[in-house]
Amino acid sequence: MLKMKVNRKDCEVDVSPDTPLLWVLRETLGLTGTKFGCGMALCGACTVHLDGEAVRSCVTPVSRAAGKEVATIEGLSPDLSHPLQRAWIAEDVPQCGYCQSGQIMSAAVLLRENPRLSDDDIDDAMTGNLCRCGTYPRIRRAIHLAARMKAQGGGR
Numbered sequence: 001m002l003k004m005k006v007n008r009k010d011c012e013v014d015v016s017p018d019t020p021l022l023w024v025l026r027e028t029l030g031l032t033g034t035k036f037g038c039g040m041a042l043c044g045a046c047t048v049h050l051d052g053e054a055v056r057s058c059v060t061p062v063s064r065a066a067g068k069e070v071a072t073i074e075g076l077s078p079d080l081s082h083p084l085q086r087a088w089i090a091e092d093v094p095q096c097g098y099c100q101s102g103q104i105m106s107a108a109v110l111l112r113e114n115p116r117l118s119d120d121d122i123d124d125a126m127t128g129n130l131c132r133c134g135t136y137p138r139i140r141r142a143i144h145l146a147a148r149m150k151a152q153g154g155g156r
Contacts, residue, residue: 001013001014002014002015002017002062002063002065002066003066003067004062004065004066004067004068004069004070005068005069005070006025006029006031006069006070006071006072006075007031007070007071007072007074007075008069008071008075011029013028013029013062015028015062017061017062017063017066018061018062018063019061019062020057020058020059020060020061020062021048021050021055021057021060021061021062021064021065021070022034022036022046022057022058022060024062024065025048025057025070025072031072031074033072033073033074033101034046034047034048034057034072034073034101034102035098035099035101035102036058037058037098037099037102037130038058039058039059040058040059041056041058041059042128042130043099043102043129043130044056044099044102044103044106044128044129044130045098045099045101045102045129045130046058046102047101047102047103047105047106047129048070048071048072048073048105049069049070049071049105049108049109050064050065050068050069050070051068051069052069052071052109052112053109054105054106054108054109071105072101072105073101073104073105076104076105076108082108083111083145083146083147083149083150084104084107084108084111084142084143084146085104086146086149087142087143087145087146087149088100088104088142090142090145091138091141091142091145092138093135093138093139093142094135095131095133095134095135096132096133098132099129099130099131099132102129103126103129103131103139106125106126106128106129107122107125107126107139107142107143107146109125110122110125110126110143111143111146111147111150115147115150115151116147117143117144117147119140122139122140122143122144123140126139126140126143
């Protein structure tokens with residue numbers, strides 16, 4: 001049995017240690033907000049936080065999460081109150097929406113590490129997250145909006 005904390009809840013899973021974290025989250029734990037995109041850590045759709053760092057869960061063995069904290073899009077906030085979620089809605093970011101949970105999870109680490117962002121900061125940090133619909137300008141606007149919300153005391 002492998003023990004870890006997922007979205008602030010203790011859990012145990014009985015899976016092979018080399019099982020990708022993505023499949024444990026989606027298939028074993030039923031957390032389907034994290035998406036399978038490429039399976040090679042190239043698109044970012046599967047991005048989650050492992051002890052606060054953005055990782056590609058499609059290539060991260062679940063053994064790496066043992067004894068650690070995993071956060072998925074479902075754990076970002078229980079009621080869509082996180083500044084990024086509010087900004088995503090305000091800026092009408094999603095088109096097909098498939099990549100959006102990975103985009104938001106990557107942006108959450110960026111905002112935590114650098115609350116005063118330039119366009120270049122955002123572009124550099126989000127480069128590994130692909131959006132087939134091309135909503136990059138809306139993503140950038142939403143990240144700027146979330147940074148302003150956070151600076152005004154509107155969230156984590």
